Amino acid sequence: MKVPATPLGMMTKIYRKVLPSVHEELGKWKQMASAIPDEELRRQALASIESKTFHCEGGSIYSLIAQDHYKDVIRFIVAYQTISDYLDNLCDRSVSLDPEDFRALHDAMLHALTPGAKLENYYRYRDVTSDGGYLEALVETCQSFLATLPSLPVIQPALHELAGFYCDLQVHKHVKQDQRVPRLQEWFRNHQDKLPEMSWYEFSACSGSTLGIFCIASYAATRRDMGQLVAVLKDGYFPWVQGLHILLDYFIDQEEDREGGDLNFCFYYDNDDMMISRFNHFIEQADESISTLPDKSFHKMINRGLLGIYLADKKVASQAHVRALSRKIMKRAGGSGMFFFINGWLYRRLKPGL
Incomplete structure (x- = not known):
């Protein structure tokens, strides 16, 4: 199985291979989430799967890089993205607004990238009974996959760096409302000298994506020598591709966030x-x-796919102002962007629940 180089080839593999495997994996996690003893943890675990399935679907497109190992990579991506979405729900719905709590929860994301890391009580700062081993099982699934990669010692620093940015963001953006922007601004200043010119809120967006992690892990599934490639991949995705990803995510959520008073x-x-x-x-x-990456046609399609899929979301159609602005953005997407837009539009409207 070759890495797809055309939009039609990519969509064919997504529908035939990626999506069925993603839904199979999510079905297993949904079954386990349904058995979580603690009522609130169970509710948030199920909600994260049901409302954010498209995160796993989109992230798992990177499994096509792994060719015949795509199912193994999907198992990792779905587990890791499910941790991310579940913890995001727990932080969004938290009444404590305690940064120590958010940090402890997100230690799970770093441990998931560290085979052999000792698991902890990630809920130690909150009053819960038990998740029935749900979060630990997700972490161990990620660890099991990464432990099979010969190049793990080479790619792990990059994985930890990207995950570190992500975890820092989740801590800073979920604290008390009057502390969020000052914390994010200070965090940005600590990294500003290593970044291209951008604002603090754009850096925050660049940090909030898991795409770079999925890209690196997917290549490592089939390549033993990742020595030079890992830096190229990390720099290819962070900051610009990841920033584009999350800015689009926030772009379509504007009305929802304004009503909820969210950042x-x-x-x-x-x-x-x-x-x-x-x-x-x-x-x-x-x-x-991404122009210097291997399979650059694939990565450019990811960039165009981000535009098409996000701007095809039903949330855009319900916001007149956002809809008008989205047309201006789509002008930069070209023919392949429109192809993914049409596919995304149809998929979200024909599939129940999206």
């Missing part, structure tokens, strides 16, 4: 023209950053 990085642009200009900049830089 949304799109709110910090001075005006719509500035936001569209920066989105276009992220698209250009994302294209440039």
Whole structure:
């Protein structure tokens, strides 16, 4: 099985291979989540699967890089993304707003990338009974996959770096409302000298994606020598591709976040023209950053697919202002972007629950 190089080839493999395997894996985790003894943990675990299935579906596209090992990679991606979505729900619904609690929960994401790491009580700062081993099982599934990779020692620093950014973001953005922006701004200042020119809220967006982790792990599933490639992959995805990914995620959630009083990085642009200009900049830089990667046609389709799939979301159709702006963004997507837009539009409307 070759890495797809055309939109039609990619979509064919997604429908025939990726999506069935993703839903099979999610079915197993949903069954385990249904048996969680603690009522609140059970509710959030099930909600994270039911409302964020598309995160696992999208992330698992990277399994196509692993060719004949795609099912093993999907098992890892679904488990890791499910940890991310589950913990995000727990933090969003938290009444404590305790950064120590959020840090302890997200230690699970670092342990998941560290075979042999001793598992902890990730809920130690909150009043819960038991999750029936749910989070530990997710962590151990990730560890089991990574332990099979000959290049793990080579790729692990990059995985930890990207996961470290992600975990820091989740801690800072979920604390008390008046502390969020100052913490995020200080965090940005600590890393600013190593970043291209961007704002604190754009850096936050770049840190909130798991795509770089999935890309590196997928290549490592079939390649023994990752010495030079791992840095190329990490730099190819962070910051620009990951930033584009999360900015689009926040872009379509604007109305929902405004009503809920939630942090949304799109709110910090001075005006719509500035936001569209920066989105276009992220698209250009994302294209440039993946231009030296192996299978660059595949990665460019990912960039176009992000635009098409997110802007085809039902949330866009329900927000007149966002819908108008999305048309301007789609102009940069070209023919392949429109192809993914149409596929995303149909898939989300024909499949129940999306």
